[in-house]
Amino acid sequence: MRLPNLKLGLTEGSVSPRDVPSACTERLTAVAERMGSARVRRSARLMEAIEHHALALHFGERIEVLDICAEPHQELRVWEEFFPNADVHGIYSKNADSIHCDVPENTDVSQRFGAEFWADMALQRSPHLIISDGRLSHCQQLELFTYLFPVAEPGGVLVFEHRGRSGKSSADDENVLHALLYKIVDSDFDSSSLLAKRDDFLGYCARNIAAIEYIECGVVIRKRIFEQHKFTARPLSALAEETWTVDEPSTYSRVTPRIFGSTVMDQRTRDLIRTLGARPAPEGQVGVISGVTVLDGGIVITSDGHVIEESFINARHLSRRGSLFRVGVSEIYVSERSISAQQTLVGDTYAIVKQTWDSNFGHWLVDTLPRVANLGERFPLASLKFVLNGAAQPRIRDLHTEGLGLFGINADQVEFADWRPIFVEHAVYATPMTIPPFTKSPHAISILEGLVSRCSPEVRSKFSGTRRIYLTRNKYPRRNLVNEEDILPDVLRAGYEVIAPEELSLEEQIALFASASHVIGNMGAAFSSLAFSPSCVKVFVLATEFMLHDYFYDLVCHKNGEYWALQGTAVGSDLDIGSDFSVDANVFRELLVEFNR
Incomplete structure (x- = not known):
């Protein structure tokens, strides 16, 4: 698929590159010609487009450039000259031997430039400018874009040349990256479009691409400017100051369902039982954590850039998880909007029992409420305050407080927090004892059964x-x-x-x-x-x-x-x-x- 000749998201009367303060007084094309760049010989127009979009980058600040090219030494010198304060990194595209990454020489090219390679790069880097010379296959280009566009700095620029790995132009070939970009162009960059509301990578692109410029030899993509942070997910046991196990992993028997009216649904249920029926329920843990921020959906991030993985309950099937977006299939997450705390809870110790989908009665009852009993195994519940979902409907909030009341928790111990980030100085967290929708700890059910007598x-x-x-x-x-x-x-x-x-x-x-x-x-x-x-x-x-x-x-x-x-x-x-x-x-x-x- 070939994109139309488009220049989108550009402001009329843009400032000329010559007017931007920079230690480099030459145009990018002139610098590239002087350095013997093969890229400028292929297309001076491409270099002009890169320079135009790079106006958003701050020349006086330190930026990071990542160039995937077959002539790294010449091309990297171009960026070092044009961006005097840049950290410039190169990847040798001809045989996938990275200059700055340890890639075994005998590794297959498709593996070297596959998801694992780019996930590792996304963990290491957050470039402002990414250029690929087109020698990667179309699928590899898409993998690169999938992992590096989310971690690229806001306002950053990504450039993909149209060249086959032999160096021959391949603009007319089927290109999965261009197919994705075409859908975004078709949505007119409307943040309220159905495309932008999607939870997948296409939706992320629709929300966060500010401009796409297609020229004969390549495509230039500019990311919108917003507050972005990068996190990695780790289990509570690796992040808490202290943890205790209150429920060991356990299994239980399955009954045989009788499903009528749909042989398809009957078979799907039996397939679920066969694949997930013997999966043990997760270990129940309680931990002490300090200085955390609680996001919408009860996602908990630490001050040192990690997400408590267990706080993703009911969101693991999604790439878009509240304010965060998952990078590919990695454990890297980036924020799409501000996560600066708008409320601060200090002094008391707060139990974080807010979670994704807890505005649904069932998920709150089974996935959340039993965790309160686990907290009571380690702490007097009367000594804690509880952070709950204030964005839920009043009827659901009443059920929340009524449920806590069965554990002797008073209404004045409850802090309802809406979707806005909230900072908690001293917190305790109990991990879920369920893996929705198909696995629940027998201990969690036993806790709920015990509420009958209360x-x-x-x-x-x-x-x-x-x-x-x-x-x-x-x-x-x-x-x-x-x-x-x-x-x-x-x-x-x-x-x-x-x-x-x-x-x-x-x-x-x-x-x-x-x-x-x-x-x-x-x-x-x-x-x-x-x-x-x-x-x-x-x-x-x-x-x-x-x-x-x-x-x-x-x-x-x-x-x-x-x-x-x-x-x-x-x-x-x-x-x-x-x-x-x-x-x-x-x-x-x-x-x-x-x-x-």
Whole structure:
């Protein structure tokens, strides 16, 4: 694919390079010619474009240049002359032998310039100017761009020449990098576009490319200017001042699900069980850390440039993780917006229990709340204050404080923090005991089961006995069961109570599920309260054809119960996991009879 001849993101009447303060009074083209640069012989126009975009670089400050080229000595001298305060580094593209990196001579070229190579380079460098002479394959160029564009300094410039590894022009060849750039050009650099909202690398580019200039022999890309920091992720045990293990890794048995209405979903669930079913739940740890910043999603960064890896819970499948973006498949992360703390918590010791997706009742209940008990293993809970998600809806915040109250934590111990970064002087952190969506520690479930006895006697007496319950979601704005009225008569005749869980307090939900022997309903977060259900509970979920059976199926495994599911058919224009849906009422009726035996 070939880009049109575009010059985007450039300001009319830009300052001439001659007007920029610099120790070098020559134009870049003149310097390159004087140094015998092969690049300027290939295209003086390319050198002019590089100079134009490099206006954003501060000539008086120290900058870093990385040049991937076949004639490193001549080309590096050009940058040393033009940027007198530059740190200039070169990589020999002809045989991938790096001048500044230890690359074995007998390493295959594709391996030398593969993801691992560029990830190592991204860890070492944050260049202001990156130039590749086009000798790498198109896929290698894309790998370079994937790893080095995110770590390049804001305002930095990346240049890719159109040359095959033989040196012959290859601008008309299929080029995956250009295909990516074309999509960004097509979005008109609109930060509110659907492309910019994506969580993947394409979305990162759409948000952070300020200009693309395509010329006959290459493409010049300029990064927008913003506050950027680079981090590496490490486990709590490597970052905390002191850690304690409060829950050892453990495994548990899986029950066999019965899934109807979709052979595809049935097979996908069985594949999940086969690949992840024996994975042990993670070790539960508690650690003391000082001087940390808590970002949106509860991501915790330390003062020495690390991220607590466990704080990525519920975000590990994403490249864009709150304010941070993952570089390729490495453990390197860069910020996309300011992470300067806008609030400071000092004096007291704060437990950080904020996390990604904790505005969802189920993820907060199962992934977060049990960690409070682990903190209590090492610290008197009355001596701590707790950082929670203040961006959650008021109803969810009430459930959060009610849950903490079951551990004896008062409302005045709670600090609700929204999406803005918050600095914590003295903190304690408990690692998650779950790997969503398919693995949960038996200890975490045991902690939740223990909350049943902490409910008030009045609530427990209200929901005493053995019950059959049907959970409706039809008071929610999404994923409604549109033909629920067709199945409710059968449900009621079978002795089920119709429950809207959102109308109950947390204590009432706990006591309700603790008394439920049979649970049927439209699959959603309310099923997370199965954690309180008795052993051998029977569960029958109704779901769209897009809903996987993982999170709630896993809870049933902890109960050694039965898990039944009927896949329905989504309705509406945008068909996805949130769509309204219907189920076959006749099939449901037949299954209900068998389920109740």
